Amino acid sequence: MRETLVESLQAVFGFDQFRQGQLAALTALETGHDTLAVLPTGAGKTLIYQLYGYRHPGCVLVVSPLLSLMNDQVDRMRMSGFKRVAAITSQTSFTERQQILRQLDQIQFLFLSPEMLAQPTMLARVQQLTLSLLVIDEAHCIVQWGPDFRPEYLLLGAIRDRLGQPLTLALTATAGQQTRQEIAKQLRCTPQVVTESVDRPNIFLDVEYVADEAEKQERLQQLVTTLKRPGVVYFSSKQQASDTALWLQQTANVQAAAYHAGLAAEDRFKIQQQFMAGQLDVICATSAFGMGIDKNDVRYVIHYHLPADLESYAQEIGRAGRDGQQSVAILLYAGGDERLPLALGETNRPDAELIQRYYQHPTNFATDEPVIQLLQFYYQHGISEAAVVRLFQQRQRERTRALAQMLAYVREETCLRHQWLQAFDEVAPAHGANCCSPATSSLDAAALHLTRTTTELTRTTTEVPTVTTVSWQERLHRLF
Amino acid sequence: MEPVDLLPLLSESQPRRLRVVENLLRGRRTVSTLYWGQRYHLLSLLNLNKTLTRGGLDDTAAALVAHGWAQIDAEKETVQLTAAGAAQRDAKVYYQPVTTEQWPYLDHQVLRARLFLAIQVVSQYAHSQAQYYPLQVDLAARQAVRRWFHTMKGPTLAATISAALTASLTKIPTMAADVLTAQFTGFNQPGVTSEQQAQLTGKTTWELYLMQLDGLTQVALDARQPTHPLHSLVAALWQPPVAHSAQVTLAAVQTGQTLTQIAATRHVKLSTVREHLLEAAIMLSLTDFPYAQLLPATTRQDFQTVVSGPIDEWQYGDLPETVQNQYDFFDFRLFAIWCGKQEA
Numbered sequence: 001m002r003e004t005l006v007e008s009l010q011a012v013f014g015f016d017q018f019r020q021g022q023l024a025a026l027t028a029l030e031t032g033h034d035t036l037a038v039l040p041t042g043a044g045k046t047l048i049y050q051l052y053g054y055r056h057p058g059c060v061l062v063v064s065p066l067l068s069l070m071n072d073q074v075d076r077m078r079m080s081g082f083k084r085v086a087a088i089t090s091q092t093s094f095t096e097r098q099q100i101l102r103q104l105d106q107i108q109f110l111f112l113s114p115e116m117l118a119q120p121t122m123l124a125r126v127q128q129l130t131l132s133l134l135v136i137d138e139a140h141c142i143v144q145w146g147p148d149f150r151p152e153y154l155l156l157g158a159i160r161d162r163l164g165q166p167l168t169l170a171l172t173a174t175a176g177q178q179t180r181q182e183i184a185k186q187l188r189c190t191p192q193v194v195t196e197s198v199d200r201p202n203i204f205l206d207v208e209y210v211a212d213e214a215e216k217q218e219r220l221q222q223l224v225t226t227l228k229r230p231g232v233v234y235f236s237s238k239q240q241a242s243d244t245a246l247w248l249q250q251t252a253n254v255q256a257a258a259y260h261a262g263l264a265a266e267d268r269f270k271i272q273q274q275f276m277a278g279q280l281d282v283i284c285a286t287s288a289f290g291m292g293i294d295k296n297d298v299r300y301v302i303h304y305h306l307p308a309d310l311e312s313y314a315q316e317i318g319r320a321g322r323d324g325q326q327s328v329a330i331l332l333y334a335g336g337d338e339r340l341p342l343a344l345g346e347t348n349r350p351d352a353e354l355i356q357r358y359y360q361h362p363t364n365f366a367t368d369e370p371v372i373q374l375l376q377f378y379y380q381h382g383i384s385e386a387a388v389v390r391l392f393q394q395r396q397r398e399r400t401r402a403l404a405q406m407l408a409y410v411r412e413e414t415c416l417r418h419q420w421l422q423a424f425d426e427v428a429p430a431h432g433a434n435c436c437s438p439a440t441s442s443l444d445a446a447a448l449h450l451t452r453t454t455t456e457l458t459r460t461t462t463e464v465p466t467v468t469t470v471s472w473q474e475r476l477h478r479l480f
Numbered sequence: 481m482e483p484v485d486l487l488p489l490l491s492e493s494q495p496r497r498l499r500v501v502e503n504l505l506r507g508r509r510t511v512s513t514l515y516w517g518q519r520y521h522l523l524s525l526l527n528l529n530k531t532l533t534r535g536g537l538d539d540t541a542a543a544l545v546a547h548g549w550a551q552i553d554a555e556k557e558t559v560q561l562t563a564a565g566a567a568q569r570d571a572k573v574y575y576q577p578v579t580t581e582q583w584p585y586l587d588h589q590v591l592r593a594r595l596f597l598a599i600q601v602v603s604q605y606a607h608s609q610a611q612y613y614p615l616q617v618d619l620a621a622r623q624a625v626r627r628w629f630h631t632m633k634g635p636t637l638a639a640t641i642s643a644a645l646t647a648s649l650t651k652i653p654t655m656a657a658d659v660l661t662a663q664f665t666g667f668n669q670p671g672v673t674s675e676q677q678a679q680l681t682g683k684t685t686w687e688l689y690l691m692q693l694d695g696l697t698q699v700a701l702d703a704r705q706p707t708h709p710l711h712s713l714v715a716a717l718w719q720p721p722v723a724h725s726a727q728v729t730l731a732a733v734q735t736g737q738t739l740t741q742i743a744a745t746r747h748v749k750l751s752t753v754r755e756h757l758l759e760a761a762i763m764l765s766l767t768d769f770p771y772a773q774l775l776p777a778t779t780r781q782d783f784q785t786v787v788s789g790p791i792d793e794w795q796y797g798d799l800p801e802t803v804q805n806q807y808d809f810f811d812f813r814l815f816a817i818w819c820g821k822q823e824a
Binding site: 071072075076078079080092093095096099100246249257263265266267269270271273274276277279470471472473475476477478479480 | 596599602603606611612613614615616618619620638639641642645646649654657658660661662664665666667668669670671672673674675676679
């Protein structure tokens, strides 16, 4: 007789109870419904497909957008006892790829990047597998990244058709109505939507205006010095994340490190592990940090740069307070900060004139520029010039709208939570003392018990993992 | 690489081609790179920075020139330290690696991946931890460590590894042992990054890398002993000094075949045969290469009467026409290699 869902949960993870969203999503899948699960960070989204894979023969194919995230997932699954797990990305070596492909039918959970899955040879191999479930992880990326960043995401619907429309689970932490519709449209299905509120009542929301860059730095330094630790500061630039980590380390008496996609894999691993082990007070990160980080006691998330949309913002502040304790999300804003996300968005978006010139003489263009690679992609997939122009115009309108929504949050004078949740079609609870402080009022971190106590302030920083304080003999002794 | 890292690789008496240093680091194993690498005593740099881009040292060299520590010739090919540069190099306390002789024969990248993962696995095992994030290394390294671990695991493994590492690290400078072990990942030790070590010590990441190489090489040297606990994991990472194809050519020479015969039987060009032999001559010691056969005493005498001055200034084109007609560039270069080895 088949196990009940709870019995399976017991058997695999040793838990007695599902979280609300997990059970709803699994129930929908078990009854054969494609499912879009919009569940907040920390709700245990991966458990849904892990358990489904355990209960059904065949392969669970997980399409995941971030390389680092994928490797992380694979490691975590191996840690939880799933051994037949593999990931193929652009970073997978030829030999390793061959080896995985040879044993493909043995694999229970296969992680692929959209680019990899879009390759005809790979798709042909995957078509031969019996898929129990197709998972689109971080499905909001279809909308956020699609046309001007990773157009392969736009092929997912067609690929899904080619795979015989397997049962599909789309996962995301944040998706408003429009994003949900867009995901369904791109995947060519009508999924049952499972949601939990994105609201995180224990995260106090704060927006602060500063006059200029100098004042922003000064305020950051002050916050990092006085707020309860650990914390994460998000930047839009790798260089600035690195520079600020060094500067804070030297001036704010904190253990700080940078984390971004420009670091070597080993360094990213170590910084992440140091953070989890409590050896770091603050991480200066780009959006590369976060997805897949399991740290419950992050007390603050500060945004040094303005995110491009509320969904990214919600995703990133969601790293705070996963233990349910009081935490704070602070956005530092100087007039004109919206220029950076605008410029970053435009770098990869060709205008009508460039599209026209490209379509007239595609061979005249060098393909080492990302924007030309994008156009080449559309051209090679037989999408007409007019359609591409429309696509990018529409994309621009969407991004402008998303940024306007983000700015409306920054400029909100009454209740930030109301403004935030409205974007996700949710109604905020009544505004109270522990809700938020828009730019018009100042943050009282002490009242929230988020400032470090006198003893904490005078304590020397966490044990520094220095080279000099511990001899190599002692280090070997500790290791073994 | 920062200016301070390039200083020890340059000389005040010998102009050195920056491109040679670059190609050595990138692992471009051409005969010319190897020849000049040997002339500069820099063969230890082979393969040490495979991700270095072409021209990747140009800015560093330009910075040395800007400081007045080096000068670049008019053709922008060679760099030479000024007196101030040499003084700067000598005044600076910079790590002097002790195992460089062995570096060209080891695949440090694979060695590091295997050793680091093995240490993590054993450390976690020693503390009865089955749930941890493994270091992300490629599949081949993962499988090698898995195979090794399954044959080795047992209650004494941690102590055995600890003792073996202690024995190796005792043989290298303390600073290098400290730097390497601080980077290890294991139970309750995430390990530090080179960048963090650089911040803490004021050393460059390159200098820290040289320290690590000493540690890694010493472990690999000791693990050549069949009884060493890491033997089956790392012994196979030693590479022969000469590539396989060049070895075959060399063996053919030793059976008495002429170069033309070898080219014909191996279906390669005569120039390839000659490149194989020059590579072998550069990489092997005087006694391991058949000089008597390929560079007979009469040839040496013919060259000796017409060349003078430092070896690095000899030019084939400067030889008298009669000598050029009698001998190829191959013979001339082989003679220069032989002379260089005599000097050493």
